[in-house]
Amino acid sequence: xxxxxxxxxxxxxxxxxxxxxxxxxxxxxxxxxxxxxxxxxxxxxxxxxxxxxxxxxxxxxxxxxxxxxxxxxxxxxxxxxxxxxxxxxxxxxxxxxxxxxxxxxxxxxxxxxxxxxxxxxxxxxxxxxxxxxxxxxxxxxxxxxxxxxxxxxxxxxxxxxxxxxxxxxxxxxxxxxxxxxxxxxxxxxxxxxxxxxxxxxxxxxxxxxxxxxxxxxxxxxxxxxxxxxxxxxxxxxxxxxxxxxxxxxxxxxxxxxxxxxxxxxxxxxxxxxxxxxxxxxxxxxxxxxxxxxxxxxxxxxxxxxxxxxxxxxxxxxxxxx
Amino acid sequence: xxxxxxxxxxxxxxxxxxxxxxxxxxxxxxxxxxxxxxxxxxxxxxxxxxxxxxxxxxxxxxxxxxxxxxxxxxxxxxxxxxxxxxxxxxxxxxxxxxxxxxxxxxxxxxxxxxxxxxxxxxxxxxxxxxxxxxxxxxxxxxxxxxxxxxxxxxxxxxxxxxxxxxxxxxxxxxxxxxxxxxxxxxxxxxxxxxxxxxxxxxxxxxxxxxxxxxxxxxxxxxxxxxxxxxxxxxxxxxxxxxxxxxxxxxxxxxxxxxxxxxxxxxxxxxxxxxxxxxxxxxxxxxxxxxxxxxxxxxxxxxxxxxxxxxxxxxxxxxxxx
Numbered sequence: 001x002x003x004x005x006x007x008x009x010x011x012x013x014x015x016x017x018x019x020x021x022x023x024x025x026x027x028x029x030x031x032x033x034x035x036x037x038x039x040x041x042x043x044x045x046x047x048x049x050x051x052x053x054x055x056x057x058x059x060x061x062x063x064x065x066x067x068x069x070x071x072x073x074x075x076x077x078x079x080x081x082x083x084x085x086x087x088x089x090x091x092x093x094x095x096x097x098x099x100x101x102x103x104x105x106x107x108x109x110x111x112x113x114x115x116x117x118x119x120x121x122x123x124x125x126x127x128x129x130x131x132x133x134x135x136x137x138x139x140x141x142x143x144x145x146x147x148x149x150x151x152x153x154x155x156x157x158x159x160x161x162x163x164x165x166x167x168x169x170x171x172x173x174x175x176x177x178x179x180x181x182x183x184x185x186x187x188x189x190x191x192x193x194x195x196x197x198x199x200x201x202x203x204x205x206x207x208x209x210x211x212x213x214x215x216x217x218x219x220x221x222x223x224x225x226x227x228x229x230x231x232x233x234x235x236x237x238x239x240x241x242x243x244x245x246x247x248x249x250x251x252x253x254x255x256x257x258x259x260x261x262x263x264x265x266x267x268x269x270x271x272x273x274x275x276x277x278x279x280x281x282x283x284x285x286x287x288x289x290x291x292x293x294x295x296x297x298x299x300x301x302x303x304x305x306x307x308x309x310x311x312x313x314x315x316x317x318x319x320x321x
Numbered sequence: 322x323x324x325x326x327x328x329x330x331x332x333x334x335x336x337x338x339x340x341x342x343x344x345x346x347x348x349x350x351x352x353x354x355x356x357x358x359x360x361x362x363x364x365x366x367x368x369x370x371x372x373x374x375x376x377x378x379x380x381x382x383x384x385x386x387x388x389x390x391x392x393x394x395x396x397x398x399x400x401x402x403x404x405x406x407x408x409x410x411x412x413x414x415x416x417x418x419x420x421x422x423x424x425x426x427x428x429x430x431x432x433x434x435x436x437x438x439x440x441x442x443x444x445x446x447x448x449x450x451x452x453x454x455x456x457x458x459x460x461x462x463x464x465x466x467x468x469x470x471x472x473x474x475x476x477x478x479x480x481x482x483x484x485x486x487x488x489x490x491x492x493x494x495x496x497x498x499x500x501x502x503x504x505x506x507x508x509x510x511x512x513x514x515x516x517x518x519x520x521x522x523x524x525x526x527x528x529x530x531x532x533x534x535x536x537x538x539x540x541x542x543x544x545x546x547x548x549x550x551x552x553x554x555x556x557x558x559x560x561x562x563x564x565x566x567x568x569x570x571x572x573x574x575x576x577x578x579x580x581x582x583x584x585x586x587x588x589x590x591x592x593x594x595x596x597x598x599x600x601x602x603x604x605x606x607x608x609x610x611x612x613x614x615x616x617x618x619x620x621x622x623x624x625x626x627x628x629x630x631x632x633x634x635x636x637x638x639x640x641x642x
Binding site: 088090091105108109213215239242243246268269271272274 | 409411412426429430534536560563564567589590592593595
């Protein structure tokens with residue numbers, strides 16, 4: 001390969017291992033890479049990271065629950081932005097592993113950065129990752145974890161926005177759907193708390209409504225609606241809102257006359273319902289900003305953990321509220 | 322660690338590196354692993370795979386398009402099953418990389434197995450992966466790729482089932498929705514071809530209906546419906562069916578009296594529509610079977626590539642057709 005590129009073997013090695021300690025001109029690097037490609041050479045990421053002392057791998061646990069289009073778009077943008085900064089994004093399945101157990105499994109891959117959604121990771125897990133060489137440990141969730149950078153996603157603001165909107169429409173007996181499906185508590189609990197907080201000190205009453213994502217459960221809830229006296233509901237998200245609205249309409253409860261309904265996530269399906277569904281539009285952080293945070297942390301691993309509040313929420317009022 | 326476990330240092334090394342060449346009893350292995358855990362030891366997957374000559378890593382590209390709950394469930398089951406067979410499943414983002422370029426990037430991680438959904442990989446890519454040590458290269462898609470195991474997912478059967486059902490209901494002018502969103506051709510083209518094939522030699526006519534996933538595009542299509550004379554539509558999937566059914570109803574076209582509608586995927590939302598949406602239920606392969614195929618190929622890398630047809634399709638008739 002050195003012969004084909006017209007350079008020394010040492011230069012080939014420096015270029016293919018991305019050694020930054022040695023100055024090599026960009027044309028030379030390009031010549032070596034072209035020769036490598038011509039010869040069908042595939043570098044060994046593991047060997048390279050052993051030599052370099054750290055990898056360019058950023059680990060992102062694959063979400064265990066089905067994700068919506070909003071989150072999918074965020075992940076794609078993030079992968080794209082990290083790729084532009086020359087990182088390799090690897091998603092890691094956490095099926096059957098939790099908390100610090102999961103952190104140990106991630107650490108085995110010796111990533112230079114780890115992004116952890118939800119609230120799975122504790123300070124111990126952060127320690128394991130850092131000792132194994134991770135320079136950027138970033139949590140995306142409701143709270144801070146010691147030693148890690150935090151993108152605070154406070155779903156309380158989603159509940160707050162929804163409840164404040166229903167109150168402003170003159171509703172006073174407000175139900176808040178809490179899905180019974182496991183894994184959603186990390187979102188549903190703060191949303192309920194946010195709704196309560198928004199209405200504290202007013203004459204409105206908040207009622208928690210557990211609901212499984214089945215037609216039977218929704219029909220059961222709808223059949224007791226009139227006795228409940230509820231005149232509004234924040235239905236957790238657009239999909240639960242569709243489920244509940246259908247059951248209420250089948251029961252003869254009118255939307256929005258008898259009960260105002262609002263969802264969250266601003267999915268297309270909400271616009272296709274009749275009446276059109278009001279919703280809370282959620283703004284996720286930009287993948288580019290997050291990629292830059294990772295890069296900053298990799299370059300300056302000794303820096304203070306950064307904390308950013310990143311979740312935005314705004315009500316889109318349509319016909320159902 | 323050897324002292325804590327009461328064994329020799331060589332034994333510790335054998336156990337932690339999963340060396341199978343040396344016979345070590347299960348209780349001893351357990352004692353070493355417990356000692357390792359107590360001391361906070363995290364093995365280095367890269368170093369281990371360099372020593373072992375191959376890793377236990379199975380690479381699965383993260384889907385670039387948003388995936389539905391059906392596919393999410395399949396992925397979780399697959400991860401679980403591979404985990405039970407002691408593999409580590411890593412999802413790999415392919416944003417910006419295609420075909421054999423992507424294969425080179427995957428090869429850098431030196432996986433022992435690679436699963437490739439869709440139709441992205443060519444024989445060259447398979448060659449790159451095999452030369453880099455991958456023993457199990459499995460494609461999940463419409464066709465075979467030389468040198469790779471194939472789980473054939475023939476989406477033609479989905480279109481076939483839908484069209485045969487509409488024909489049996491007495492419909493003769495049948496539209497087939499083809500989404501304009503990029504990335505879906507690999508499913509939509511075979512579905513259209515399957516519908517055509519099912520009706521070949523009959524008196525029915527199939528019309529291709531390009532449709533973007535927007536309210537405007539659906540309204541536009543619905544406004545020309547009466548002139549088109551179509552009396553049935555296979556709407557690609559349940560979400561496009563919901564979009565088109567809403568536009569048709571807003572236009573005063575009655576479902577199913579004027580036009581029969583059928584989707585695919587059997588999503589919950591289809592049951593929540595009025596009329597309830599008919600759909601094609603799709604059976605994906607079991608994650609367990611796929612995990613076992615990977616394991617067979619890893620143990621016997623010289624074996625003939627296996628080919629399995631794995632996609633099942635059955636019509637669930639509800640009120641819309």
